[in-house]
Amino acid sequence: MVKSSSLALAVLIAGFSGSAIAQGKPTLTIYTYDGCASEWGPGEPLKDGFEATCNCTVNWVAADSSIGTLRKVQLEGESTEADMILGLDTAIAGEARATGLFADHGLALSDLALPGEWTDAQFVPFDYSHFAFMHDTDTMPVPPASFEELIALPDDIKIAIQDPRSATPGLGLMLWVKAAYGERAPEIWAGLKPHILTITREWSESYALFLDGEADMVLSYTTSPAYHIFDEDDHTIKAAMFSEGHFPQIEVAGILKSSDQQDLARDFLAYLTSVEGQKVIPTTNWMFPVVDLGTELDASFEGLPQPDKTLTLEESEIIANSPAWIEEMLAAVQ
Template identity: 45%
Template sequence: MKSLTLAAGLSVIATLANAETLTVYAPDYFGSEWGPGPAIKTAFEADCDCTIEFITGDVLPRLTLEGERTKADAVIGLNTDVTAKARALGLFAPHGQDTSGLTMPVDWQDETFLPFNWGQTAFIYDNTKITDAPTSFDALLDAPDDLKIVIQDPRSSISGLALMLWVKAIYGDEAEGAWEKLAPKIVTVTKGWSESYGMFTDGEADMVLSYTTSPAYHIIAEDDMTKSAAIFDEGHYFMVEVAAQLSTSDQPELAQKFMDFILSEEFQTIIPEGNWSFPAKLDASKMPEKFGLLNLPEKTLFYSETEAEALRAPALEEWQRALSQ
């Protein structure tokens, strides 16, 4: 009798434990009504007796502040430009996924950070106003100075940082000179992507620093074909977002389940129209048809996390010098 009660009690505890919450830290855009978060939450919860709670905000500063006491079981939405700092915190456990079949233009072998979507930086323009958009970064630098662009600050925005590394990847030691040539075309440098893109749609600039996938939003959601990405011969800089699980998690099994879910088709098909970017592992035939209308580059440029971390400070100084003149 006693053991029966005990068994009943244990099974109650077990169900309670099953219904527990997986806490995932994510950037603000990710968890919002208009990000991929809600769809991912629904899909994951359909398959387990649990709930996902997205805690949104700046993921890296938050983890740093909280350290080992963090409530996070997993994080999603970190960018390779900050993964070196994140890795140094020593809070993560291996994701345990096979990353050999990824549909990304770069090879990925990281055992801690699992990519879930990617994109490439590009300048977006209105193809009804510009008919002869530059076809290379060189051509952009040589374009007349009345071709105006708006970009983001590498000190406050991920896309701005990617542009700085893009220029560095193309021009190397000549990067400072390239920035000097670009300077007169820059209308302004904004804090984040939103301000830039708003200024571009208001007609303040001819081109805006954004992503090759940006026109997909206009094509699919607005049925607007007027926005195009200028494709440059030198190649485009690769940006990837990653997820990871925490070794400090009190729900390691659930966290692992979430890691297993990320590369699944169910998760990956949410990405194209949920995050307006490319899924890390999805066959081209499963992509929304209209993504086929996008202009895409043939060549991809990318710095590994350690290279990017080493280049960042000197490249920033170059950038500041060139644009301060």
């Protein structure tokens, strides 16, 4: 009886101690898009790598898109459980910044390998690529080399693109055309209209149409061929390089002011932009890392074409004009 009581007391004390330890272990909650948090995305290896350096737990919360993560935080406001968002990009960073919900990251980011200098005080980049149209060399050996060449193709050549209101690639395409053609953008959209098979809500839907042969080309990234080389040993999927230049997507992460784990969040951002963290990105998110990995960058990325010209728009211009530019695009293609 005494032994049983002592054992019960020991179990109770051990259980209490374990609970106390668990309660003392902070959790970093990160809102992201579903591709990042999926079993094949960068979320799990980033979680494992960071948890190995801290006495903490990383909790991913996935939305259907990076735009969806921002909308979720906007709705939740200061009551959000999120400590940070990972997966916004520079096309919507200005809108995110304008909410006033994000804190300065306080990191020195002078040695990044990006198309241009990085000076953003709130958002930290973790990967990048340029938007491009994919084609299959088996069915389209010679792709168009500009938007105007694409427009000039027979109308039965079809492309799949994404909605700029729900998918960052769709928003990127809208900005790409505007950056390349300015006031001529409606003319370009009207010319593209006969070629548009469909405008999907998300990237995965349109890419599936391309892989199934229903679309001849699909809006994606200059780095997308690396996946096919790495995973399938397929070298037939290529990015068509356009003479106008290409618009970049730089994905970013930011800390929320409402977070009670801001130091931990900064530690995560430091890990994310370290060589160890960046090793995860290329073969899980299929984008270029933001630091020079040298020989540690997978061979599937070797020889991928880079645009001769990177097109840009000022953040203030994007914030002021995006709604009107989206309406301009949709009015021309629908």
